[in-house]
Amino acid sequence: MEDLAADPQTRVLMVQGGRLGVDGDGLALFAVDELPQEAWQPDQLLYLGKDQQRRFLALMLPDDLGHERDLDGVPTQARLVELVAGVQFGHLRDIGDRLHDRDAGLATSAVALTEWHQRNPRCPHCGEATEIIDGGWVRRCSTEDSLHYPRTDAAVIMAVTDEEDRILLGHAAHWPTGRFSTLAGYVEPGEPLEEAVVREVAEETSIVVGEATYRGSQPWPFPCSLMMGFRAQVRPGTGTEVRVDGEELTEARFFTREQLLAQVQDGRVRLPMRSSIARALIEEWYGGPIPS
Numbered sequence: 001m002e003d004l005a006a007d008p009q010t011r012v013l014m015v016q017g018g019r020l021g022v023d024g025d026g027l028a029l030f031a032v033d034e035l036p037q038e039a040w041q042p043d044q045l046l047y048l049g050k051d052q053q054r055r056f057l058a059l060m061l062p063d064d065l066g067h068e069r070d071l072d073g074v075p076t077q078a079r080l081v082e083l084v085a086g087v088q089f090g091h092l093r094d095i096g097d098r099l100h101d102r103d104a105g106l107a108t109s110a111v112a113l114t115e116w117h118q119r120n121p122r123c124p125h126c127g128e129a130t131e132i133i134d135g136g137w138v139r140r141c142s143t144e145d146s147l148h149y150p151r152t153d154a155a156v157i158m159a160v161t162d163e164e165d166r167i168l169l170g171h172a173a174h175w176p177t178g179r180f181s182t183l184a185g186y187v188e189p190g191e192p193l194e195e196a197v198v199r200e201v202a203e204e205t206s207i208v209v210g211e212a213t214y215r216g217s218q219p220w221p222f223p224c225s226l227m228m229g230f231r232a233q234v235r236p237g238t239g240t241e242v243r244v245d246g247e248e249l250t251e252a253r254f255f256t257r258e259q260l261l262a263q264v265q266d267g268r269v270r271l272p273m274r275s276s277i278a279r280a281l282i283e284e285w286y287g288g289p290i291p292s
């Protein structure tokens with residue numbers, strides 16, 4: 001941290017309540033000397049990595065920044081409050097599409113790490129408060145000297161197709177009207193990814209799929225998932241009659257390419273955002289970008 005503080009090339013982004021500081025071009029990045037001294041607290045700074053020119057940190061801002069006041073009624077960390085007031089903040093879900101690859105990677109790590117710190121302030125063994133060490137990638141319990149690392153929850157997401165090469169998309173109960181996407185779900189303890197695909201599709205739609213083929217992955221730090229994407233085909237002879245569970249999914253159906261395009265264009269179907277692995281799986285099946 002001392003080395004990073006002394007390096008004029010170091011850049012710092014801001015995270016507050018799961019949202020990221022942005023400017024017109026992408027993430028708002030500050031040089032160290034643009035930050036007030038009071039911001040340089042090693043337990044609030046997360047080391048995110050480097051590219052060819054620079055090293056990057058995330059500054060974790062408390063949700064209630066500026067709410068605490070000193071005896072004269074002046075906000076504590078007043079200079080930081082003033083600096084932050086000039087920064088716009090956006091949720092990664094909303095700004096992800098705007099970020100180029102480097103910033104998307106920085107933003108995803110920053111959100112994933114801050115979510116972990118906020119949800120895990122205490123030792124899972126003894127319940128004592130833990131401290132942040134190693135640039136934000138480890139928490140240590142000083143009572144028993146145990147170390148605790150960020151965790152990632154495995155989830156599968158899958159483009160299911162039938163013998164006519166139609167794609168199965170579902171509508172989750174809590175989504176806005178018309179939103180359809182690929183099926184997805186969490187991997188259970190002791191379960192291989194491929195079996196999670198088969199189980200989730202059967203649970204959510206009663207459709208039976210055969211082998212699943214891995215296609216790629218996407219970190220999904222809301223709060224700590226890693227989505228692993230698959231293609232899977234309906235097992236021949238098992239039928240394509242969809243029965244949704246009515247709780248997680250309220251609707252699911254197979255679409256031909258023509259049906260999907262027509263329903264996206266007339267607004268009856270809204271697909272997931274372009275930066276999502278769900279969209280990538282759908283467009284891989286479709287054969288190219290689907291104009292919205």
Ligand SMILES: [Zn+2]
Binds near residue numbers: 124128143144145146
């Ligand atoms: Zn402990």
